[in-house]
Amino acid sequence: MPANVFLGACLPKLSRVAVCGGTHGNELSGVYLIKELMKRRREADDEEQPILVLSNPRAAQQCLRYIEVDLNRCFSHDALNAPLSDSAPYEVIRSREINAVLGPKGSADSVDFICDLHNTTANMGLCFISCSDSDWISLHIFKYLQLCIPDIPMRYLHFDLSHDEAYSLDSVGKHGFAMEVGPQPHGVVRSNVYTTMKTALELVLHWIRLFNCGTVFEGGPVDVFTLVKHVDYPRDCSTHDIVAAIHPLLQDKDFCLLNPGDPVFQTFSGETITYNGSESLYPFFINECAYYEKGIAFSLSRKSRVNVPSLRANRDQSR
Amino acid sequence: MDHVFFPAFSRVAISGGTHGNELSGVHIVREMQKHNVNQMGSLSVCPILSNPRSIEVCRRYIDTDLNRCFTDALLSTPLTDSSSCELRRAHELNALLGPKGSDRAMDLVCDLHNTTSNMGLCFIIDFLDWILLHMVKYVQIKMPTAPIRVINTNVASKSLSYSVDSVAKHGFAIEVGPQPHGVLRADIYNMMKEAVDHTLDWLNKFNAGTTFEGDKVEVFVWEKSVDYPRDPETSQLTAVIHPKLQDNDFKLLQHGNPIFKTFTGETVNYEGEDLYPFFINECAYYEKRIAFHLAKKETIAFPPISVKKE
Numbered sequence: 013m014p015a016n017v018f019l020g021a022c023l024p025k026l027s028r029v030a031v032c033g034g035t036h037g038n039e040l041s042g043v044y045l046i047k048e049l050m051k052r053r054r055e056a057d058d059e060e061q062p063i064l065v066l067s068n069p070r071a072a073q074q075c076l077r078y079i080e081v082d083l084n085r086c087f088s089h090d091a092l093n094a095p096l097s098d099s100a101p102y103e104v105i106r107s108r109e110i111n112a113v114l115g116p117k118g119s120a121d122s123v124d125f126i127c128d129l130h131n132t133t134a135n136m137g138l139c140f141i142s143c144s145d146s147d148w149i150s151l152h153i154f155k156y157l158q159l160c161i162p163d164i165p166m167r168y169l170h171f172d173l174s175h176d177e178a179y180s181l182d183s184v185g186k187h188g189f190a191m192e193v194g195p196q197p198h199g200v201v202r203s204n205v206y207t208t209m210k211t212a213l214e215l216v217l218h219w220i221r222l223f224n225c226g227t228v229f230e231g232g233p234v235d236v237f238t239l240v241k242h243v244d245y246p247r248d249c250s251t252h253d254i255v256a257a258i259h260p261l262l263q264d265k266d267f268c269l270l271n272p273g274d275p276v277f278q279t280f281s282g283e284t285i286t287y288n289g290s291e292s293l294y295p296f297f298i299n300e301c302a303y304y305e306k307g308i309a310f311s312l313s314r315k316s317r318v319n320v321p322s323l324r325a326n327r328d329q330s331r
Numbered sequence: 332m333d334h335v336f337f338p339a340f341s342r343v344a345i346s347g348g349t350h351g352n353e354l355s356g357v358h359i360v361r362e363m364q365k366h367n368v369n370q371m372g373s374l375s376v377c378p379i380l381s382n383p384r385s386i387e388v389c390r391r392y393i394d395t396d397l398n399r400c401f402t403d404a405l406l407s408t409p410l411t412d413s414s415s416c417e418l419r420r421a422h423e424l425n426a427l428l429g430p431k432g433s434d435r436a437m438d439l440v441c442d443l444h445n446t447t448s449n450m451g452l453c454f455i456i457d458f459l460d461w462i463l464l465h466m467v468k469y470v471q472i473k474m475p476t477a478p479i480r481v482i483n484t485n486v487a488s489k490s491l492s493y494s495v496d497s498v499a500k501h502g503f504a505i506e507v508g509p510q511p512h513g514v515l516r517a518d519i520y521n522m523m524k525e526a527v528d529h530t531l532d533w534l535n536k537f538n539a540g541t542t543f544e545g546d547k548v549e550v551f552v553w554e555k556s557v558d559y560p561r562d563p564e565t566s567q568l569t570a571v572i573h574p575k576l577q578d579n580d581f582k583l584l585q586h587g588n589p590i591f592k593t594f595t596g597e598t599v600n601y602e603g604e605d606l607y608p609f610f611i612n613e614c615a616y617y618e619k620r621i622a623f624h625l626a627k628k629e630t631i632a633f634p635p636i637s638v639k640k641e
Binding site for chain 2: 304
């Protein structure tokens with residue numbers, strides 16, 4: 013076999029790239045980062061940059077997660093194609109606008125790549141959240157960041173959904189992920205969290221430039237955390253109010269292996285409730301503020317190793 | 332200092348959810364209500380959720396900050412159809428726990444709060460009140476490893492006191508952080524609950540005739556507040572709390588120390604008198620134009636006290 017045959021994956025260049033922030037209006041790193049990038053673009057008058065989107069401007073203006081419904085649950089194929097009623101919530105209307113600009117999802121016209129910026133109150137460090145564990149673009153970007161900023165704790169989270177079923181904004185593009193940084197209270201900007209997100213985003217965009225220029229990225233293993241299930245708080249049967257808090261020994265221990273019998277909740281009268289699953293799993297989104305109303309105290313994942321092939325951009329492309 | 336006598340405490344209120352998304356207090360009060368706590372020793376205890384509507388939607392407030400509605404002026408202004416939800420509630424609470432300034436008012440109101448700032452456990456008082464200083468000292472001794480401090484808001488007069496606890500004869504807030512709003516942390520809940528329990532214990536001991544010896548306590552006295560650098564046209568933030576100031580509540584801030592970092596990476600330094608910062612990066616204060624407060628530290632001596640026997 014000739015020595016110069018490339019055995020890895022070849023994917024089309026990422027010509028159209030979008031960065032979104034403020035999909036949740038009170039997750040402020042993304043809100044301020046998008047505003048800062050937009051300001052710099054106005055001053056530099058530079059067109060050669062990613063599409064910048066402040067996803068939920070009304071929610072950002074009021075510093076709320078959303079006005080009527082969670083925007084980041086509006087982007088499944090079914091939700092985007094359902095008939096739009098006159099009384100559709102603000103976020104549903106907004107999701108159609110975003111889909112028109114960055115999509116349509118599933119079509120050839122959709123942008124090549126979306127990075128959607130988020131914060132969490134959970135102690136998760138930097139996380140990539142994707143609906144695929146075989147999107148080589150996203151996995152290579154993750155590997156690249158691990159190499160460039162090894163001191164920042166980072167993980168790749170996989171929610172096992174088909175592209176059509178995926179409901180988050182980043183699924184509108186052909187490739188993409190949400191970039192989640194925590195812990196940060198909603199409505200607060202912490203300098204270190206902002207800096208982490210800014211640095212990470214710059215590296216993401218830098219990787220894309222390198223990729224588009226023909227760089228060959230060597231493959232290798234990446235640990236991926238795949239969502240298995242969510243666990244809710246113990247609640248009062250009649251009022252549905254929570255009757256316990258995340259146990260102090262679980263609080264802030266995102267991605268530390270949770271074993272059967274480990275404490276998970278502490279009731280208001282001081283009793284400990286333990287994890288009664290049969291499998292040791294990795295918890296994340298532990299005590300995320302926005303998830304109380306979704307019935308999620310924490311989520312559990314399985315860790316697996318994905319072998320990512322070497323990757324380079326297709327050479328014979330008209331665009 | 333001469334021994335001071337105070338009447339016994341008979342009616343005390345513990346209020347939570349004055350800000351609906353500060354969850355420790357909401358759950359402490361709910362727990363007390365669930366167990367029908369209305370008597371603890373010699374005390375008649377009223378656990379009360381101050382702002383139920385904002386608790387329901389887990390927001391700080393519906394129309395306006397409830398904890399700014401209790402000045403004499405606001406409480407005496409007649410309500411109209413356009414009065415805010417919170418002003419109406421303030422009038423209701425004043426009738427229930429007050430009236431402020433009258434003899435029928437609660438002997439004590441302890442109002443429970445959380446902050447996103449790294450402030451540990453703070454007793455917030457409007458005036459130097461010997462009862463409250465003794466109570467704090469007692470809690471500090473009972474919780475020796477907890478970071479417990481006293482803040483004197485230094486408000487000019489009782490009539491200008493704006494918080495719900497100002498309705499009582501003796502009122503204070505317990506503020507515990509850091510905790511994100513809308514989140515309940517077990518460690519923060521436990522710390523606050525323990526402080527409330529010790530507070531009620533102290534009141535019972537006081538009522539039983541214990542003499543509490545004079546002592547002194549460190550108090551942080553509010554001096555001024557500092558806003559974020561903002562864009563003059565849009566009023567949007569142009570900088571955030573500097574990493575060297577973030578989480579360093581109550582550590583002396585000196586002239587020349589970094590306080591802000593702009594979004595383009597420049598450092599802004601503090602200019603002024605050496606003071607102690609607190610409420611650094613409190614979420615709810617962005618809209619109040621407060622990046623942090625500054626205080627002087629004073630040592631206050633207080634006299635021995637005991638209950639006035641009938």
